[in-house]
Amino acid sequence: MSTSVIEGVPPDPILERRELVQRVARRTLERRMVVSRGMVGLCGVTLLLALVPLFAILYSLIQKGIHWWSLDFFTKVPQFPSLLDPNDIGGISNAIIGSLVIDGVAALFAIPIGVVAGLFLAESDTKFASALRTTAEIMTGLPSILLGIFAYQMIVIGFNEWGIKLPGIGFSGIAGSFAIGVLMIPVIMKASETALRAVPTTIREAGLALGARRGVVARKVVIPTALPGLVTAVLLAFSRAVGETAPILWVIGASTMVQWNPKKEMASMPLAIFQSATSPYVALREAAWGIALFLVFVVLVLNLGSRLLAARLQRERR
């Protein structure tokens, strides 16, 4: 050791250890750098592997779908191609409007219920709250087609069991909204709970210590603080619901007409993809790509939009 070269001077254990630590740390770092480079390379490869299917899907969607986009495609209603013009399949305006109405009505009742329930989960530590939380978790894992069956039973044909009788209103947009909404509620609930729980306890306590009631603190302090997170939660749940097919598959009636009234039979974009893709007409089958591309586009806009909005709300705080 270089510290004990001078004859008669006892070695300083601290200096010796300092030297040892430096030596070992340097050697370890060199070795780790090699491992690290390998690992970064591995991450790159796996990232690439994960991106390949994603880009393959986007590529085939755009390649096969974009040429269907035209003014007619977005403004006309669907029609069967004739022998004279086998490529004229009309448009999907009924499906766009149907999706808008169905998902809009669903959001109208699912967002308030979901956010309020999320607030309850975040603020309460009762047994009921934890039971509710478990229920929500189970519900998010529910196969979405079950909700379709549920909506069919409850809304389309009506409920008549255990002495309870509900009149059915038939195939309708409302039945779809009901299924989609029930699907959205647990997602919004969980996400808003997370956003609301992220508000530091000290900020909550600051309000309570001023004599504010918990409801007032929630309204004036907690919700405004968590707003960016809540907005993201709601919009992400909504964009997920827009693409859901199974719940609405046999409850909305698949109208081919433009229909704004949710009590009537309606169309919807995911359903239009399903119907086109399973149609006997080649042109309709091909046009399904165009609808699918538009649906992906809408979901993408909603996702990016929610992020931008949340980032903007966050920035306004400073």
Next chain:
Amino acid sequence: MADPSGTMVRLSTEMSDQTGDPRSGPVSMRFENVSVSFHGRTAIRDVSFDVPKNKVTSLIGPSGSGKTTLLRAINRMHDLTKGAVVSGSIRLGDTDIYKGGIPATLLRTRVGMVFQRPNPFPTMSIYDNVVSGLRFNGLRKRSVLDEAAESALIAAALWDSVSTRLKAHASTLSGGEQQRLCIARALAVEPEVLLMDEPTSSLDPISMRLIEELLSELKSRVTIVIVTHNMQQAARVSDLCAFFLMGNDRAGEQIEVAPTKKLFSEPDDPRTLDYIQGRFG
């Protein structure tokens, strides 16, 4: 130079026993025109002074004067912050810590840090906490770890109370003990410099006193740089004192660096006098 007769009696009785200029000895670190900015906004500007080896240097000043920002520049904690830029040069020995090509992880084994609140690793035992820095850096040999742990715990005045329960969880310790555990953890890798960011601000007065007393003993082992809001603490524990203020553009500036005794008795800058006499800040 420092006034040996002590004109400020109340403080000078409390002051560290260092006489003469602590800067006459060897230099541990040299700041030259150090500035730190976040997203283009300067937090502290143009700091230039020498940190004497095996002494305690305190950084004082009101909130927003950039003390902590400067401290965190010394072990490159700002590397972890997006948008943070450190300019100028900080030299540790003959290494420029930013331009000298030293990896940040290696630098941090030479420059340890103790934070405002005790932050022992919650899942580790007392022993594992102390030797964690050594293990992170590849030291495995039991005898080396044991020796280092004992030495560090003794230095942190914790050995007597924990030597029989090294396997206990760190969370079983009191706040003051946890902070001394964090000091031991930082010491175990035998750094040349120990940075302390208001290490006693979350502790009770007795724990604070214990840690202050520790510092004078730790000096022989490490160079200490301590940020403190507590002027009495700076006066008690430090040999050299650097005073910072927030400038007109809200960037911190170095106002005066002087031996603690001089800074607290006859500072050169009227703003220093105002601050230590409590006229603002």
